[in-house]
Amino acid sequence: MQDIIYKIIVSICVAVLLPCLAYTAKSLIAYLKAQADGIKNTTLREAVQEAIELVWKSVVYVNQTYVDSLKSSGKFDEEAQKEAFKRASDAAYSMINDELQKTIEERYGNFGMWLTTQIEQTVNEAKKAD
Numbered sequence: 001m002q003d004i005i006y007k008i009i010v011s012i013c014v015a016v017l018l019p020c021l022a023y024t025a026k027s028l029i030a031y032l033k034a035q036a037d038g039i040k041n042t043t044l045r046e047a048v049q050e051a052i053e054l055v056w057k058s059v060v061y062v063n064q065t066y067v068d069s070l071k072s073s074g075k076f077d078e079e080a081q082k083e084a085f086k087r088a089s090d091a092a093y094s095m096i097n098d099e100l101q102k103t104i105e106e107r108y109g110n111f112g113m114w115l116t117t118q119i120e121q122t123v124n125e126a127k128k129a130d
Helices: 002-037 042-072 078-095 098-108 111-129
Strands: none
Touching: 042 078, 042 098, 042 111, 078 111, 098 111
């Protein structure tokens, strides 16, 4: 009986929290895009655009090498989603050099938060494209 109640509570929490998190992420993404579009410094704008492109490549790579096979076998659960995010984050970190990270930190603050937001945005855009 406790197991059923636990599952109901978890389901309700997921149903409420996920839309709230999605809305927050969407708002943050819109803000970051507006900030990137408004960058007057050409070098800085190009650096941010390069980093965004590298994040996109990381997400596509993880989709092709990890996510697609799990989805086709019906095994893409919450744990697999976390692993996919970690793989995309690791790939992006490995491609975005220290200088580019520093540039983004100077503009946006925390690089890790910026990267997380970019990965989430990219995944969302990729879902819409499918």
